[in-house]
Each structure stands twice: as C-alpha cells, then as structure tokens.
Amino acid sequence: EVQLVESGGGLVQPGGSLRLSCAASGFTFSSYWMYWVRQVPGKGPVWVSRISTDGYKAFYADFVKGRFTMSRDNAKNMLFLQVSSLRAEDTAVYYCIRDFGDRDDFWGQGTLVAVSS
C-alpha cells in the first residue's frame, strides 16, 4: 500500500524555520519525482516545489525561492522541505505528493504550518 506521511509542521513565529518531512512507503521512492503543494484551509491549493528522482534538480514557485529548500534521501525513502524566513502568508497545510498531476499521482494527508507571533 502506497503511503506518504508528512510531519514536522507546527506553530512558528514570523521569521522562523521548520523542516517538513515526508516518509514514503509502498513504492519505489527513487523512481518518482516528488512534490510539495500547500493549501490554506478553505482556499485553493498552491504548487510549491518539485525535486528530481536523484535529488539534483529542484524547482520552486517564485514566492518561495530563496526561502524554501527541497531535498530527498532515497536510501531512507524520505522527502524534506526546509522552510525559512516564514511569513504569516505561509500558513497552510503542506502536502507531499508523488508524481503530481500524472498517472501515479498520490497525496499524503498533509502537515499544518502555522506562522504567528
């Protein structure tokens, strides 16, 4: 059974940092591009970033460039998103996704990041 389990979210002050993690299981993790999408409850989803199968290439939405860094550990089937210089508008549920928008698309249940003083 395919599983993606996010963790690492929480309450953080403006300007702070968090490291989001996503534990993958039930499929060959190293064969898939992985993605992060965020969604403010009650609003539409917003695409955040993606990373290549080998972890050497990553692409980011303009609004997170320089603040967020995506990485992966294929040996441990783990995906990460380092989020820094957090702002109130970064408050959202962050979803880890396999093969976004394609045949094998699969979403985790998300982890909530709340930025507030």
Add this chain to the structure above:
Amino acid sequence: QSALTQPASVSGSPGQSITISCTGSSSDVGRYDFVSWFQQHPGKVPKLVIYDVSNRPSGISNRFSGSKSGNTASLTISGLQAEDEADYYCASYTTSSTYVFGTGTKVTVL
C-alpha cells in the same frame, strides 16, 4: 506565475452535463499537454480526475472527460450526480519548469 482562471461556480441538475474552463497562457496551458484536473470534497485531499489533458486515472468514472483548445482547457462532467458536488481545480506545467493551479470552481448539483 499567475493562477489559471476558472469560473467561480458552475451548477447543473442531476443527469445534465457541465463544463468547467481553465484559461492560461502560451507559457502554460497553451504550450504543453500537461494539464490535470483535481476534485476536492470538503475536508478531503484533492483527488486527480484527469491528467495530460484528457486521460483518466484508474478508477475514475468515464463521466469525467478533458480537452484543450489553445490556451484553454476544459473539464466536462456528464450525467451529473450528487457525489460530483465539490471544488475542482486545474493545474498546468509551465515554461519555468514549475506548475500552476487554477483559481478553482465550485460545482453545485441542483
């Protein structure tokens, strides 16, 4: 990257067909056949219903179909059912090697 434009709401009676549009630009929808559609019920994770403009993932009803013309993609739901009432979002690959979502459409079954 600006969000793709969708109508805020679309409604139809059971059994009818409805179509949701998704308008982008020559840098996204018009450039690639990498348009996908997601269905989201309240409190649930988005679910893929169409990928690569017109392909259905395994397990998705053939009442869902997709198409594209120029910079506009469309999702058609035929034989509308009560369970189709949800929010729908399109998404497209872009020339920046990123993706962009649409603004979202609330489908109401009358």
